[in-house]
Amino acid sequence: MVEFASDQGDTMYWKTRQASCELPVLSKCAAMLALTLALTFTSGHGATQTTEIDTSKICTTDEKNPRIRLGVREDAPPFSYEVTNRRLDQGSDPYSGYTVELCIGFVRSAQNKSGLDDYCFVEVDPSSRLHALGGGYIDLLCGATTASVDIRAEYRTSLMTYLAVSGLSYMRKGPVADRSLGDQQMVRLGVREDTTSQTDLTSETLPGPLVAFLDSSGLKDYGALKRVDLADHWEAPKMLRDGAIDIYLADRPIIEAVLAGGSEDIQVYNLPIALQPYSVIIAGRPFGRDERAGVELQRNFDRFLIEEKFAPDKVDAYFDHLRELLQGNIEPFFLEIARVQGVFP
Numbered sequence: 001m002v003e004f005a006s007d008q009g010d011t012m013y014w015k016t017r018q019a020s021c022e023l024p025v026l027s028k029c030a031a032m033l034a035l036t037l038a039l040t041f042t043s044g045h046g047a048t049q050t051t052e053i054d055t056s057k058i059c060t061t062d063e064k065n066p067r068i069r070l071g072v073r074e075d076a077p078p079f080s081y082e083v084t085n086r087r088l089d090q091g092s093d094p095y096s097g098y099t100v101e102l103c104i105g106f107v108r109s110a111q112n113k114s115g116l117d118d119y120c121f122v123e124v125d126p127s128s129r130l131h132a133l134g135g136g137y138i139d140l141l142c143g144a145t146t147a148s149v150d151i152r153a154e155y156r157t158s159l160m161t162y163l164a165v166s167g168l169s170y171m172r173k174g175p176v177a178d179r180s181l182g183d184q185q186m187v188r189l190g191v192r193e194d195t196t197s198q199t200d201l202t203s204e205t206l207p208g209p210l211v212a213f214l215d216s217s218g219l220k221d222y223g224a225l226k227r228v229d230l231a232d233h234w235e236a237p238k239m240l241r242d243g244a245i246d247i248y249l250a251d252r253p254i255i256e257a258v259l260a261g262g263s264e265d266i267q268v269y270n271l272p273i274a275l276q277p278y279s280v281i282i283a284g285r286p287f288g289r290d291e292r293a294g295v296e297l298q299r300n301f302d303r304f305l306i307e308e309k310f311a312p313d314k315v316d317a318y319f320d321h322l323r324e325l326l327q328g329n330i331e332p333f334f335l336e337i338a339r340v341q342g343v344f345p
Contacts, residue, residue, distance in 0.1 A: 071143065077258065078257040139287060145277040241266075253269055283297075
């Protein structure tokens with residue numbers, strides 16, 4: 001078992017005594033994670049939580065200019081990202097991605113009964129997104145948000161829009177078949193601050209599959225892990241190449257998208273740490289209206305997903321488009337879940 005060893009400022013350290021998930025039973029551990037769908041720990045030590053929103057990127061809706069406000073991310077490809085800075089595509093909107101596309105599609109669909117047929121963007125980050133949702137700054141959160149038990153308790157969520165697997169990527173120190181990280185006394189584990197991946201590592205014990213992975217890497221005496229919080233997913237490849245971190249933990253599609261365009265020197269391992277169901281999160285009082293509007297918005301968004309994406313006569317085309325968007329990184333579990341969601345009454 002890996003235990004919490006010490007806390008020095010914003011840095012987390014662990015020490016190991018015995019793996020809690022041995023390799024022969026790793027599949028059983030992964031199965032348990034699949035049943036729970038998401039690892040939810042109480043956030044304790046870690047990066048400072050902020051709720052500030054960049055007011056220069058706030059869009060408004062009023063009687064003269066009624067719009068649905070979409071909360072989007074700058075750095076969560078392929079789900080939600082800023083196009084102008086990263087040049088990942090040439091879309092006309094400044095933000096793009098799978099979840100953003102779903103939200104825009106809903107606004108333009110017949111299932112949108114809000115009376116608002118235009119949209120605008122509000123850029124949020126992992127620390128401000130829920131504040132923006134609860135504070136009336138946005139109507140739909142269109143990012144890469146895990147619909148955890150805590151999120152569902154506080155906010156309305158759509159049907160599952162994706163099922164992500166938290167995985168590992170790390171700098172290759174030798175041949176592809178060599179999974180050893182070398183003779184290091186300290187392993188530096190990078191995560192995006194204020195995300196579920198960071199929360200998973202803010203507990204007194206590490207996830208069992210991560211422990212098993214480290215043990216299988218030949219690091220029997222690695223002594224301790226140091227958590228390194230990154231402000232941006234885009235920083236990870238450079239930090240790996242510069243030797244500032246040894247491992248980067250994130251959802252696999254995000255890792256693949258960040259590495260797009262050149263990753264010969266970085267090996268991605270798809271070791272399951274947690275299965276995380278994504279959803280579009282819906283404001284309780286959207287459009288400045290009452291709670292009934294939130295109920296209706298949730299129902300109408302789900303109806304859009306069922307009728308336009310998951311319906312039996314449309315789901316295959318939806319899967320083809322999703323594979324293109326996510327570069328083939330689709331969990332088989334989600335494909336089956338989507339088909340089931342498509343026959344909801």
